[in-house]
Amino acid sequence: MENRIKKKRRAFVHTDMCVACGCCQKVCPLNAIQIWNGIWARVDGTKCVGCGKCAKECPASVIEIQEVAS
Amino acid sequence: MKKRWYDYLWIVELIYMMLGFFNILFAWLGMVFFCIPLIISLIWGTKGYCNRYCGRGQLFGLLGGRFGLSRKKDIPRWMKSKWFRYGFLIFFFIMFFQMLWNTYLVFAGVQNLKQAVTLLWTFKLPWHWAYHGTLFSPGVAQFAFGFYSVMMTSTVLGLITMILFKPRSWCVYCPMGTMTQLICRVKNRKHVIVTEQK
Numbered sequence: 001m002e003n004r005i006k007k008k009r010r011a012f013v014h015t016d017m018c019v020a021c022g023c024c025q026k027v028c029p030l031n032a033i034q035i036w037n038g039i040w041a042r043v044d045g046t047k048c049v050g051c052g053k054c055a056k057e058c059p060a061s062v063i064e065i066q067e068v069a070s
Numbered sequence: 071m072k073k074r075w076y077d078y079l080w081i082v083e084l085i086y087m088m089l090g091f092f093n094i095l096f097a098w099l100g101m102v103f104f105c106i107p108l109i110i111s112l113i114w115g116t117k118g119y120c121n122r123y124c125g126r127g128q129l130f131g132l133l134g135g136r137f138g139l140s141r142k143k144d145i146p147r148w149m150k151s152k153w154f155r156y157g158f159l160i161f162f163f164i165m166f167f168q169m170l171w172n173t174y175l176v177f178a179g180v181q182n183l184k185q186a187v188t189l190l191w192t193f194k195l196p197w198h199w200a201y202h203g204t205l206f207s208p209g210v211a212q213f214a215f216g217f218y219s220v221m222m223t224s225t226v227l228g229l230i231t232m233i234l235f236k237p238r239s240w241c242v243y244c245p246m247g248t249m250t251q252l253i254c255r256v257k258n259r260k261h262v263i264v265t266e267q268k
Contacts, residue, residue, distance in 0.1 A: 017150050020251050021241035022121030023131070029071070037261055038117035038254030059238040061144040 007067040009050025014062040015040040024054035024063060076122050080132055083125030087225060090187075090218045094200040094211060097218035104246070111250040115257035120247050127238050130228055134237025145235040145242055155248045162245040165191055169216035177209030184212065188219040189226060 018040035032047035089096035107119035134140030228240030
């Protein structure tokens with residue numbers, strides 16, 4: 001049996017530089033990213049599949065797609 | 071994704087910019103674009119305007135995205151730094167108040183009406199063909215010229231950064247966006263402290 005850890009991809013926001021413009025929220029197909037109190041974007045880890053649409057759209061390029069152990 | 075009515079607000083922005091070519095007094099309508107974001111952030115503590123209703127952002131998104139006018143490169147790090155964003159906000163404020171001061175001088179009769187649009191706070195473009203007189207003081211028209219200059223300058227800056235970087239790069243250093251985010255930070259400071267401690 002192969003003993004491989006399944007890796008899941010997820011978006012991470014560098015909140016210190018997020019401008020809360022909401023571009024990410026608009027393109028997310030799963031509604032997994034929301035602007036929290038007009039301050040920064042927040043990713044819902046249970047919904048995000050790490051498709052990378054938000055990272056591509058973010059004008060400040062503060063969203064990163066990282067692998068997380070599932 | 072299903073389009074909503076507010077996804078078409080870029081048309082309003084386009085019409086607004088065009089109206090200024092016909093009659094400068096239409097520039098006063100731009101006050102709406104200044105007041106609504108502030109009201110939303112002050113009352114609800116959100117950046118609902120940026121997130122949903124900003125026609126300017128939508129226009130840049132459309133031109134840079136669908137029309138492919140953007141290089142789609144990352145914006146330089148210094149442009150998204152707090153120093154630059156707040157510095158640009160302060161600079162914008164100073165220039166805005168200078169414009170208000172000039173308007174006051176025309177109202178007071180100290181200065182004559184200047185029928186020009188100042189681009190990038192430097193270049194004076196003759197704009198007399200969009201002025202057909204006013205029922206009120208010439209100061210009313212002076213404010214319109216000044217306000218339209220502000221709107222035109224931000225549009226030009228936004229277009230330049232749209233081409234060079236990502237379509238909505240303007241959103242990164244937009245003074246209104248920075249200001250509403252600051253208001254939201256102050257308004258929601260208790261939640262912020264709790265979240266940052268987590």
